[in-house]
Structures are given as structure tokens and as C-alpha cells.
Amino acid sequence: MIVLVPAYEPDHRLPDLVRDLAGVEGVQVVVVDDGSGLEHAAVFADAAGAGAEVLAHAENRGKGAALRTGFAHVAVHHPGEAVVCADSDGQHTLLDILRVAAALDDDADMVLGVRRFTGTVPLRSRLGNRVAAGLFRLVTGTPVTDTQTGLRGYPHRMLGWLARVPGERFEYEQNLLLRASRDGLAIREVEIATVYLESNRSSHFRPLWDSARVLRPLLAFAAASLAGFAVDSLLLFALYPLLGSLAAAVVLARLASAGVNFLANRHLVFGAGADPLWPAVRRYALLAAGVLVANLALMELLTPVTGVVAAKLATEGMLLAAGYLVQSRLVFVRPVSARTQGPASAGSTSAGAAVPVPATPAPTPRRSPSRDAGGTPAARSRGRGPR
DSSP states (O other): OEEEEEESSOOTHHHHHHHHHHTSTTOEEEEEEESOOGGGHHHHHHHHHTTOEEEEESSOOOHHHHHHHHHHHHHHHSTTOOEEEOOSSSOSOHHHHHHHHHTOSTTOSEEEEEEOOOSSOOHHHHHHHHHHHHHHHHHHOOOOSOTTOOOEEEOGGGHHHHHHSOOSSTHHHHHHHHHHHHTTOOEEEEEEOOOOSGGGTTOOOOHHHHHHHHTHHHHHHHHHHHHHHHHHHHHHHHHHHHHOOHHHHHHHHHHHHHHHHHHHIIIIISOOTTSOHHHHHHHHHHHHHHHHHHHHHHHHHHHHHHOHHHHHHHHHHHHHHHHHHHIIIIISOOOHHHHSSOOOOTTSGGGTSOOOEESSSOOOOSSOOOOSSOSSHHHHHHOSSOO
């Protein structure tokens, strides 16, 4: 098993974590220095001396880029090994890392170490996680307890899929959850301790800016829906007086806005522009027909009571969340074989990262990664062959 630790300007807790993991049979640690600079070189040298493989970015590129570099490295240099991602700031204990590893088996595509946020937890973290989890469930229909956890496990067969999901900074981990929900992957949760040291001062997460990046896929869908709503509304208000028929105006306006919405969601929201076009068009047409019926029924029901403008606003609001859920699950969907095919090579552009460069002369590990059926409970339950 590989424990992958992305790190930016870490302190002594990084080598401490490496030393803890060094005592576990069958575990190898890969650390990615995300452009921390010379002032932190001693920390990474200490981690390397404790047995970690240390890779480096020449400049800071973000947590997502660091994870993608690590995944590409594992795909090439540690074939067949599962990966558990952990943070470098002491929030993930050795026991919790091993719990996540033990939960990886043939039935799990992704394992999340989820926090219950009990005890002394910074208010911004408690509220932020609840809001993020609520929004995620609202728009995807997938219940995830902790959408912001950095402790996650992946079987080796998922490395190719991980390389194809976009994102360079904190939004990458949110993108993984959104794409996993869209692709119908099996997400398993394991409860872990909620650890915040010094009120989480070591975190590089910027609440406003990085929250916006994390929520960008959801905001992009809302923006695409808003664009379709604008086209739909303008045409509806223009055609209704001309045609004298609400039904005809609704139908024509919806057909035009559906085309705008389809193109925006296909290329900008779900990143499905390279997928086969016509199957998506057929699925979207069926969805659009269903939405049209629902839209017309709600408009006919509400317009006599509230007027056409208020009825339009209420109708679109009710259909927005349902539209995201259906499109992400049923319309813009890749075949299963495309999701779980073998890992991309470390140097490929799909991996989203350059071939990693060692931060120090290649360290001599205290032991080589175990390839037999021994090691952690996760290793015994999974087997060791490539997926």
C-alpha cells in the first residue's frame, strides 16, 4: 500500500507521520513537495531520511496538482498498489489511515475517512462542512458525510480515472466526488477522529477563495441553467403576446433554451465534450421532454394564481436541483469501461502533471514495498495483483 502525502510548507509533523508509517509492514510513503521552497528543504530531507519517497514541484501548483503527480508516480513505479491520501498537518492519525486502507476491497471504488465534527472544532469548519455536505446531497442525490476530508483511499484500478478528473487546487477533491457520483462509483465511508491542531492554523485552505473553487462545478451548473433560463424567459415573454397561446410559447422557448443548456453542460460543466454526442443528445432529449411537461404543468397551475413572472421563477427554482441530479447521473455518463481502465502513464498529459522530480537524491527506503499477501489488514483482504 502507498500512503500519498501532498505537502506545502510543512513542519515537523510531516516527518513524524512518515516515521509512524515506517513501522507498518507493507507500507511505503510518497511525499509530494508542492513548491515549498528552500526554507522547508530540511523538513523534506527529514521525511526522506525516515523512508519516504520525496517528489517535488518547482513551484506551488496546488493540492490537486500534487495529488495528480503522486498518482502518476504510483501508477508507474508501484504497479498494483492501492493508494491512501493523507494530509501532512497531523490531522490524520496512523490508526485512521490504516482504517481507511482496511476498507479498500473489490467493492469500493473510493473510501472516505469522514469526521463527525464532535468535540472542540472551529466554527467555520463545522458550519462549512455541513453546508458543503448539504449542497452536495441536494444537487447529486448522494449522501456524503464529509465532502472536505483529505483522508481518502483508492484501489490501484482507479488511478487512470483519477488522472482524468480535472482540477489543480482544492477543487480537485470536490471534483472527484462529483465525478464519482455522476459515474455511479461505490463510495464507502469510514469514521475517523476529528483532529484540529491550533484551531487548524496550519491549513492552507482560504475560506472564501478556495470555497468558491470547490463549489465551482455546482456554480457552473447554476450559471448554465441561468443562461438557459434567460433565453427561455426572453423568448417566452416575447412569444406569449404574439402567439396568444401559453402552451406554444412555453414549448418554443424551452426548445431554444434546451439547446443552449445542453451545449453549456456538455462542454463546460460535466466535461463530456469528448464523449459520444448522439447518445447524450437522445438522453437529454428525453430529459428535456420530461422537464417540458413538468414546466408546462407548473406554469399552467401557477400562472393564474401568481402571474407569469412569479410562476416562471418558482418553476425554474423547483426544477434546477432535479435537473442537475438527472443530468449528472443519466445524461452525461461515460461507459463503465472508460472509468476504470488502467492507469495513465506518469508522463501523459491526461495525468495533469509533469514527470515528478526527486526533491533529494533518491533515498534508500527502510524496506521495499511488500508484494506478498502480508502487511496491513487492507493488503490481506485485497490481494496484491494489479487491477
